[in-house]
Amino acid sequence: MVPWLAHDDPFPPVDRALSASSGAPGLLAASADLLPARLHDAYQQGIFPWYSDGQPVLWWSPDPRMVLKPAEFKLSDSLRKTLKRVARDPISEVRVDDDFAAVMRECADTPRLGQRGTWITSEIVEAYSTLHRAGQAHSIETWYEGQRVGGLYGVSFGRMFFGESMFAHKTDASKIALSALVGHLRRHKIEMIDCQQNTSHLASLGGREIPRREFVAHLKQAVREPQIPWRFDKSVLLDMLERHPPTPAP
Incomplete structure (x- = not known):
């Protein structure tokens, strides 16, 4: 019961x-x-x-719990090329917390294969927006030619980030936002992103399941740590490129 x-x-x-x-x-x-x-x-x-x-x-x-450890993030050669282009393209931007509630609504409204409706209700948007106003929830947004084309949002306590949802209206737009998030978290030595439940998309990017007891043990320590800063831009993508050199030609 x-x-x-x-x-x-x-x-x-x-x-x-x-x-x-x-x-x-x-x-x-x-x-x-x-x-x-x-x-x-x-x-x-x-x-x-x-x-x-x-x-x-x-x-x-x-149990188990799906997580993505920033140190284990998988950057494919195609995504690496995309990040390299975004990093040098002045009309491509990564913004943080430009409009948190709008990102939530985009996540709610974007159709998903095999899914009807959304769990991101107006009640959810209001509750998480309250956390955002308290500095405990953030959006990472991909912009192109002055338009928001992708992004994600999640919750942040101490040295722990809890990913919630993402959307894309342009190829790789959500992956760019996630790459920027991972680059930022690696800069601040964050060891784990909570992804909640297993999906093939997250697994392709390096996500994996761990026992709940392991997740909770890490969580209890991480949330006690000081909060990290939440202002960054697409320069964090350069960290990803440096850590993931191109695959050598055969």
Whole structure:
């Protein structure tokens, strides 16, 4: 039985989440509200909300947990060429927090293969925008010819980043934003990005699953660290290019 959380109830321990043999592996609890304070507490414990309109707020902590370690980011030769072009092209930009809520809405509105509707409801946008105003959530945006063409958003506590969603209206636009994020996090020696659940797209970029206990152990230490700065531009892409030289010709 998944517990129902009243207004002031704490989250149960994450090891009480439903197992892989259940119909909803990783489901931990449900509630009627998505208050910013509860959202803050959730991320501190490795818990995140995921639900659709008409459902209660569903809280999850899957095991295993999908993560992307910046040191393990895979930069293909084609993406490396794209980053090199973006780095030298004056009409290509990477912006941080230009319009956080707009990025969330773009993530919600962008069609995805095999997916109907979106979990990024107006309630979700408002709750995460509150975190953004507190300096705890950020958007990384790809711009081309003065137009936002891709980006991602996530939550940041201490030396931990929790990726939430991304979108692209131009080829590789979301990958450019992710590459910039990875470059920034590597500059500040961030060891892990939470990706929540496994997808083939994330796996192709170096994401992998780790046991929840390993994830939570890292999280508990990382969120206690001082917050990193969140102002950067596309110059971080040069770090990625330096760390990923071209594949030698056969």
